[in-house]
Amino acid sequence: MTTGYQASKSELLNRLSRIEGQVRGVSRMVEEERYCIDMLTQIGAIEAALDKVALGLVDEHTRHCLAETEGDERAEKVDELMGALGRFVGR
Amino acid sequence: MTTGYQASKSELLNRLSRIEGQVRGVSRMVEEERYCIDMLTQIGAIEAALDKVALGLVDEHTRHCLAETEGDERAEKVDELMGALGRFVGR
Amino acid sequence: MTTGYQASKSELLNRLSRIEGQVRGVSRMVEEERYCIDMLTQIGAIEAALDKVALGLVDEHTRHCLAETEGDERAEKVDELMGALGRFVGR
Amino acid sequence: MTTGYQASKSELLNRLSRIEGQVRGVSRMVEEERYCIDMLTQIGAIEAALDKVALGLVDEHTRHCLAETEGDERAEKVDELMGALGRFVGR
Numbered sequence: 001m002t003t004g005y006q007a008s009k010s011e012l013l014n015r016l017s018r019i020e021g022q023v024r025g026v027s028r029m030v031e032e033e034r035y036c037i038d039m040l041t042q043i044g045a046i047e048a049a050l051d052k053v054a055l056g057l058v059d060e061h062t063r064h065c066l067a068e069t070e071g072d073e074r075a076e077k078v079d080e081l082m083g084a085l086g087r088f089v090g091r
Numbered sequence: 092m093t094t095g096y097q098a099s100k101s102e103l104l105n106r107l108s109r110i111e112g113q114v115r116g117v118s119r120m121v122e123e124e125r126y127c128i129d130m131l132t133q134i135g136a137i138e139a140a141l142d143k144v145a146l147g148l149v150d151e152h153t154r155h156c157l158a159e160t161e162g163d164e165r166a167e168k169v170d171e172l173m174g175a176l177g178r179f180v181g182r
Numbered sequence: 183m184t185t186g187y188q189a190s191k192s193e194l195l196n197r198l199s200r201i202e203g204q205v206r207g208v209s210r211m212v213e214e215e216r217y218c219i220d221m222l223t224q225i226g227a228i229e230a231a232l233d234k235v236a237l238g239l240v241d242e243h244t245r246h247c248l249a250e251t252e253g254d255e256r257a258e259k260v261d262e263l264m265g266a267l268g269r270f271v272g273r
Numbered sequence: 274m275t276t277g278y279q280a281s282k283s284e285l286l287n288r289l290s291r292i293e294g295q296v297r298g299v300s301r302m303v304e305e306e307r308y309c310i311d312m313l314t315q316i317g318a319i320e321a322a323l324d325k326v327a328l329g330l331v332d333e334h335t336r337h338c339l340a341e342t343e344g345d346e347r348a349e350k351v352d353e354l355m356g357a358l359g360r361f362v363g364r
Contacts, residue, residue: 009303020293026326027289030282036334037357043327044360047320051180054300054316058180059173062153062308067165072281074158082150084310087317088181089142089149107209107254111202116263117235118198121191128266134236136228137270144208152218159250175219178226196279200344240362241355244335256340264332270362271324271331 008056015053021045054088097149106144113137145179190238197235204228236270281329288326295319327361 017039023046028072029039114137120130152172160168205228211221230267251259296319302312334354342350 009306010125012303013300015182016296016303020296023289023293023296027286027293029286030289033282034339036330037353038328040327040334040357041360043330044357045321047323047361048317050290050320050323054313055173055180057309057313057316058176062157062169062311063166064174065309066153066157075154075304078150078153080310081153081158082146083170084317085149085180087314088320089146089176100215101213104209107205107212111205111209112196114202114205114255118195118202121194121198125190127239128262129254131236131266132269134239135266138232138270140226141229141232143227144262145222148222148225149220152222156218164199175226176220178223179229190324202358204363221293222277222337237359240358241351243355245348248339257336260332260335263335264328267331267358268328270346271358 008060012056013051019046019049019053022049026056051088058085099151103144103147106140110137110140110144113140142179150175193234194238197231199234201228201231204231233270239266240267281333284328288322292319292322292326295322317350324361329359 023044026039026042026046029042058081066074066077066081113133117130117133117137120133143153149172157168157172204224208221208224208228211224240263248256248259248263295315299312299315299319302315332356339347339350339354
């Protein structure tokens with residue numbers, strides 16, 4: 001909970017390597033001409049896993065990077081975070 | 092940019108009243124049995140407008156509420172924010 | 183299940199009028215200067231309700247409008263649907 | 274436009290292999306302890322690419338699989354598609 005991003009580096013790498021394997025799995029499904037809906041479900045699962053990684057990064061950023069800044073530097077960092085978040089939330 | 096949530100209260104109310112009107116507009120389209128795709132496009136526009144309001148609230152929260160806290164209180168507030176964000180980002 | 187859009191018109195109108203009320207509720211929260219996170223949660227709930235209405239419209243469209251078409255007309259209708267869907271899925 | 278899923282199989286495989294590379298790129302960024310926001314931006318780009326693949330599959334499914342069905346079988350196939358779509362649209 002109070003550990004930094006650094007601490008969960010290996011967990012993050014595990015999650016990303018699992019996601020990489022899931023993407024490879026979809027490629028295999030395409031090669032085998034599997035049913036569209038099954039591939040769609042797999043892609044939904046991959047995006048949910050990526051969303052979790054993204055939220056973890058936002059959490060870390062808010063908890064650590066922002067906490068160490070003040071004044072104008074802080075305002076800039078929040079602008080930056082909001083810009084990045086907009087790609088996930090805004091459509 | 093450096094103004095608080097308080098300052099943009101009237102702008103926020105304007106946006107929400109516009110959104111309310113857009114929802115009423117979709118009701119009218121349903122009553123008139125308009126084309127599904129046109130209603131779908133309208134709903135997409137309403138959600139985009141709501142996303143903007145949501146991002147504005149996250150911005151204000153990060154810029155102000157979080158800045159005024161420290162230690163455990165800050166950690167709790169970040170938890171709370173992440174929980175709320177998860178409803179927008181996570182699927 | 184096999185009923186058309188026509189049949190669920192009143193249900194759709196009910197849902198939209200509930201959504202309108204929810205948007206008005208957020209305006210009230212803004213006026214009372216309520217806590218950002220609570221408003222954020224409300225907006226998340228409104229978007230989830232709108233997503234449901236949108237999916238209902240896609241369902242109807244796929245089940246009825248598309249079923250009645252053939253050849254080029256069908257291809258055009260699918261293009262149209264995909265364009266509308268892109269606003270919900272694509273970012 | 275009128276070509277089937279089959280025809281774009283190689284294009285789909287190309288896109289997925291590019292996505293796999295992008296995921297590997299984020300792993301590298303984590304190892305190098307790069308800036309959170311840059312990784313967040315990358316993940317946003319990966320999800321956008323996956324959304325495109327997903328929409329392509331929905332397009333193919335609607336254009337081909339659904340077109341070849343009738344009656345109860347068609348109704349079931351639409352149910353199935355809506356269930357899969359709900360993971361992308363509904364939150």
